[in-house]
Amino acid sequence: MGVVDHDVRVMLLVPADVLRPRRPDPHFAAEADAARESGVDVALVDHDALARPDGVQRAVARVTGGGEAVYRGWMLTSAQYAAFAGALARRGVVLRTSPQQYRRAHELPEWYPCLKRMTPASVWTTGTDRVAFDEVCALLGGGPAVLRDYTKSMKHYWDDAMFIPEVDDRAAAWAVAARFRELREDDFAGGFVLRRFERLTGAEVRTWWIDGACRLVGPHPDTPGDRPPPDMDVTGLAPLVAALRLPFVTVDLALRADGVWRVVEVGDGQVSDRPEAIAPQALVAALITGGQ
Structure with missing residues (x-):
């Protein structure tokens, strides 16, 4: 993965509102506001265009400047993300998560070898x-x-x-x-x-990892009212996630019937939904400071 230089200015990329393309998609507006309040530049991308093979250049037409960027938006396939990264690179913008890293987080056969000890x-x-x-x-x-x-x-x-x-x-x-x-x-x-198949009990917990360190723990977006146990310990998971060598991932966990935490899913953090229990300011702050 390499060491991220957090002195480099980071840009946040979010989808534009379909009906009001000069504004962020309402689903990501709070994160865009939090980023601007923290002094982070925000640029809008056209997700609908991004999802079309011939639309990627149009999708990033409003991204200006250069440097490092983090995307927070709707899910993309690995191929769409690679095209997205390529179009941004031609505009001098480098996604913190490379296409290869996105695939490693996004597709189960890529992340499974590192986490097989804690997943079915x-x-x-x-x-x-x-x-x-x-x-x-x-x-x-x-x-x-x-x-x-x-x-x-x-x-x-x-x-x-x-x-x-x-x-x-x-x-x-x-x-x-x-x-x-x-x-x-x-x-x-x-x-x-x-x-x-493993019999699981209770709601899933979504953990957020940046540069191999767990920075946030909260409910899964499907069960936003079910908070994680206050004494939840993810230290045993840390070396396995670090072995992925990825800059920004989520790991969803659930308790097996015998009381053992199990990994249910891994995802690229850029396209993982944020439950309301995780404040947008907290997520933006974690992205700015990385795994520190």
Whole structure:
């Protein structure tokens, strides 16, 4: 990852409001305000254009100046992020998180090797081939599993597109995979990922890591009213996250039924949703000072 020089001026990039393109998207307006109040320059990008292969130059047309930038916006695919980074570089702006680092945080096969000790056993395919799917089912072995792709699950379709009661029932497992693929449509990323089912209790906790240090701990955005336990200890996780060598990531954790904290998900911090319990000023301050 290298050492970030925090004396370099940082720019915050946020999506523009679709209806009022000179203003930040309302979802990120509080963070933009907090950045400006802290003396951080804010520039707007056109997310809709960014999501189109031919729109990336238009997406960054209002980004001026140069130096280092951090993005806080809607999720991008790894390919979209790489195009985004390239377009910014041509304008003299370098994203603190490189395209390779974004992929490492964004896609499960990239982050899993560093965190496998604290997350359910996982196997995956490249693509959607049935033969490959049967092969990874055999690798995982019998018992229940949950299904996702490299970047996302379909937890709102738990019974028909996520939970596999018995991996050895290949026909039933494939039916879940086929339904998942149908629902994900063009958003399907990479391949099928099978993860050993573990019974979790309570709400997830979202932790925020900058330069390998945990800077913020709060509820998961899906359960904003469920605060983490005040005595939560993430020191055991720290060397595993540091091994990722990433500048800005989130790690979602949940308690397993036996009382052990387990990693549910890792994400690039730039596109991870911030629950209201995490003040925008706190997040901006952490981004400015890094892992210090």
